Amino acid sequence: MVAPQTGAATIGAINIRGVKKTFTHQDGSIIEALSNVDLSVAAGEFITLIGPSGCGKSTLLRAIAGLHPVDAGELTLDGEPITGPAAERGLVFQDPLLFPWLNIHDNVAFGLKARHLYREHKAEVGQFLKLVGLETFGKSYPHQLSGGMQQRAALARALVNQPSVLLLDEPLGALDAFTRMNMQDEIIRIWQERKTTMIMVTHDVDEAVYLADRVVVMCPRPARIEEIISVKRERPRARSHPDFLQLRGKLLKILDFGGQEREPEYRI
Amino acid sequence: MPHRLSGLLLFPLLVGVWAFVAEILPPQSRYLFPAPLAVARALWESLGVLWQGTVASMMILIPGYILAVLAAVLFGIPVGATTWARHFFAPLMRVAAPVPPTVYVPYAIALLPTFRASAIFVVFIGAFWPVFLGAVSGAATVPERHRDNARVLGFGRWEYWRRVAFHAALPAIFNGMGVGMAMAFILLTVAELFGANVGLGHFVQYYADFADYPRMVAGIIYTGAVTFSAMTLLAQLQKRMLFWNI
Ligand SMILES: Nc1ncnc2c1ncn2[C@@H]1O[C@H](COP(=O)(O)OP(=O)(O)OP(=O)(O)O)[C@@H](O)[C@H]1O
Ligand SMILES: [Mg+2]
Numbered sequence: 001m002v003a004p005q006t007g008a009a010t011i012g013a014i015n016i017r018g019v020k021k022t023f024t025h026q027d028g029s030i031i032e033a034l035s036n037v038d039l040s041v042a043a044g045e046f047i048t049l050i051g052p053s054g055c056g057k058s059t060l061l062r063a064i065a066g067l068h069p070v071d072a073g074e075l076t077l078d079g080e081p082i083t084g085p086a087a088e089r090g091l092v093f094q095d096p097l098l099f100p101w102l103n104i105h106d107n108v109a110f111g112l113k114a115r116h117l118y119r120e121h122k123a124e125v126g127q128f129l130k131l132v133g134l135e136t137f138g139k140s141y142p143h144q145l146s147g148g149m150q151q152r153a154a155l156a157r158a159l160v161n162q163p164s165v166l167l168l169d170e171p172l173g174a175l176d177a178f179t180r181m182n183m184q185d186e187i188i189r190i191w192q193e194r195k196t197t198m199i200m201v202t203h204d205v206d207e208a209v210y211l212a213d214r215v216v217v218m219c220p221r222p223a224r225i226e227e228i229i230s231v232k233r234e235r236p237r238a239r240s241h242p243d244f245l246q247l248r249g250k251l252l253k254i255l256d257f258g259g260q261e262r263e264p265e266y267r268i
Numbered sequence: 269m270p271h272r273l274s275g276l277l278l279f280p281l282l283v284g285v286w287a288f289v290a291e292i293l294p295p296q297s298r299y300l301f302p303a304p305l306a307v308a309r310a311l312w313e314s315l316g317v318l319w320q321g322t323v324a325s326m327m328i329l330i331p332g333y334i335l336a337v338l339a340a341v342l343f344g345i346p347v348g349a350t351t352w353a354r355h356f357f358a359p360l361m362r363v364a365a366p367v368p369p370t371v372y373v374p375y376a377i378a379l380l381p382t383f384r385a386s387a388i389f390v391v392f393i394g395a396f397w398p399v400f401l402g403a404v405s406g407a408a409t410v411p412e413r414h415r416d417n418a419r420v421l422g423f424g425r426w427e428y429w430r431r432v433a434f435h436a437a438l439p440a441i442f443n444g445m446g447v448g449m450a451m452a453f454i455l456l457t458v459a460e461l462f463g464a465n466v467g468l469g470h471f472v473q474y475y476a477d478f479a480d481y482p483r484m485v486a487g488i489i490y491t492g493a494v495t496f497s498a499m500t501l502l503a504q505l506q507k508r509m510l511f512w513n514i
Contacts, residue, residue: 062416065420067416067419067420084419085416085419085420085422086422087420087421087422089420090420091420093413093416093417095413097413097414097416097417099414099417099432099435100512100513101435101436101438101512101513102435110421110431111421111422113431114418114421114422114423114424114427114431115422141511141512142512143512157421161421161422
């Protein structure tokens with residue numbers, strides 16, 4: 001659908017204004033999963049989303065994907081209100097959700113087939129499988145793959161749709177450190193090549209800082225955006241650059257994991 | 269493996285008990301309860317007729333069953349996947365499905381022009397409901413994650429039914445197909461008892477009327493073997509198609 005572009009991205013700008021979302025649980029208790037969230041994401045920007053468990057990160061991604069209506073506020077993509085899911089906004093779920101009855105190749109080809117684009121884009125299925133290192137597993141079934149492999153397959157399945165916005169909910173969570181760094185670089189490469197707007201949830205501070213143009217920190221009770229930190233480093237980036245160390249410390253402090261070093265009275 | 273084969277021991281054991289009971293019965297009631305050997309002889313002599321009966325019965329069972337499965341799946345998946353349709357059809361399912369389809373047999377035979385047509389019809393009714401209920405409940409309980417996934421990948425309604433709901437419902441459909449197959453055999457033989465001049469049910473009925481009990485029992489055992497084969501075939505198909513469902 002979208003050929004590799006040069007220059008700045010022109011599509012994929014997201015605007016979130018005053019979004020609220022509450023869930024009512026079976027026992028009648030009301031959970032405020034998002035309370036008044038504002039966020040503007042430029043076309044082609046890379047956002048990472050970090051925050052403690054249960055603070056509404058997945059809920060925010062699902063709202064942008066159009067999977068559930070919000071209670072208040074407004075979400076737009078390139079000025080158009082988001083009213084439901086669409087292939088232009090790809091979502092990779094927190095747990096890899098492959099269809100167990102399809103082999104890996106067919107899982108990745110799934111979105112193309114559904115939209116009757118499979119014939120013209122057949123070759124890309126193989127390319128994306130290769131990209132995530134699963135080219136020899138096309139004929140295997142999900143239950144025959146490890147958790148990390150399933151996650152990579154789920155990533156390939158979202159990528160093959162070539163969305164203008166890619167929403168990633170901890171897509172690298174189940175990977176070992178090396179595969180993970182590899183995949184981070186691949187994601188950056190894909191992002192630079194396709195100019196896709198990326199919003200990625202992560203629990204890993206280093207990953208958040210290494211990947212992002214801006215890191216969005218969320219906080220629970222009430223679930224909201226606490227702070228947004230710009231990472232003004234050119235790419236390719238060096239993982240061990242001192243600036244990152246400083247940003248990392250700043251983030252950890254916002255997240256209340258700054259440590260106690262600066263308060264000697266707590267030291268033994 | 270040895271555990272699975274242990275089931276085969278049951279048959280010689282049952283035959284042994286049967287032979288023993290036939291032996292200790294008083295002579296005047298023996299003709300009502302023929303010994304295994306007499307039945308075996310009757311079975312051997314009747315194999316030709318029984319085979320013809322099998323062919324005639326299958327000409328009813330197979331079209332009735334296949335039509336039932338097709339209709340139940342084609343209709344059941346959209347109904348199960350659509351909330352309003354599910355509620356709309358719920359009363360019908362609750363009322364019509366539990367009616368023992370054998371009650372339709374005399375009426376179907378009176379109503380439809382040929383015996384074959386009416387027998388196919390009752391087999392259809394008998395097999396339809398279990399498969400339909402399976403398809404509806406299977407399509408209604410597709411895990412939410414699969415539904416969300418299909419939606420973010422850009423699926424329309426029809427594509428969702430065909431590529432997601434059908435597959436997710438397949439285990440429930442196969443359960444229904446097992447029950448439906450048993451129902452189909454029951455209805456087939458009941459229909460044949462009523463109005464056929466060939467077929468497995470007719471064979472049993474015919475020799476019961478003549479009090480030729482060795483042949484009647486042979487017919488029952490043969491019918492049991494055919495049913496068993498059909499159920500085994502279905503189980504094999506299920507195992508093949510649901511390899512992912514572990
Ligand atoms: N479908 C739902 N029904 C009811 N409550 C929900 C639902 N989805 C999320 N919630 C609630 O909303 C809150 C935020 O959940 P969410 O999944 O967005 O958190 P998260 O930030 O993604 O957490 P994690 O890092 O553990 O994935 C939680 O308190 C959760 O209980
Ligand atoms: Mg989450």
